[in-house]
Amino acid sequence: MPLKFRLRGLAETFVDNIQCCNCGHDGGDDGDQAFKTEHTRVTYAGIIVVIECEICGHVFVPDNQRRGVINSGKLRNAVEKDSKNTGQPIFQGVDAVKLEVERINAEIGRNIH
Numbered sequence: 001m002p003l004k005f006r007l008r009g010l011a012e013t014f015v016d017n018i019q020c021c022n023c024g025h026d027g028g029d030d031g032d033q034a035f036k037t038e039h040t041r042v043t044y045a046g047i048i049v050v051i052e053c054e055i056c057g058h059v060f061v062p063d064n065q066r067r068g069v070i071n072s073g074k075l076r077n078a079v080e081k082d083s084k085n086t087g088q089p090i091f092q093g094v095d096a097v098k099l100e101v102e103r104i105n106a107e108i109g110r111n112i113h
């Protein structure tokens with residue numbers, strides 16, 4: 001079952017099958033069990049879905065996500081406004097998010113060891 005992430009009128013992203021690239025967990029019968037999406041980022045390039053596997057704690061960006069930007073001007077404004085409100089840096093696109101994900105994984109690794 002594909003997961004759908006949507007910001008009304010701005011952008012939407014679909015993710016088909018999710019499988020953890022670390023432990024192989026595939027989300028069970030519903031396809032999204034024991035996956036968390038709280039690291040998902042809204043960027044200038046659309047919604048970059050970030051999955052956290054609750055089985056092994058690995059965080060990753062699924063490669064099979066389909067991103068659509070509906071209104072790039074409004075999306076840009078929303079990203080900038082959100083950054084101002086939360087104090088979080090602006091992510092330009094998927095490369096920046098992947099770097100962030102690497103940082104999160106490195107931090108998790110440090111906490112375990």
Ligand SMILES: [Zn+2]
Nearest residue numbers: 020023053056
């Ligand atoms: Zn896993």
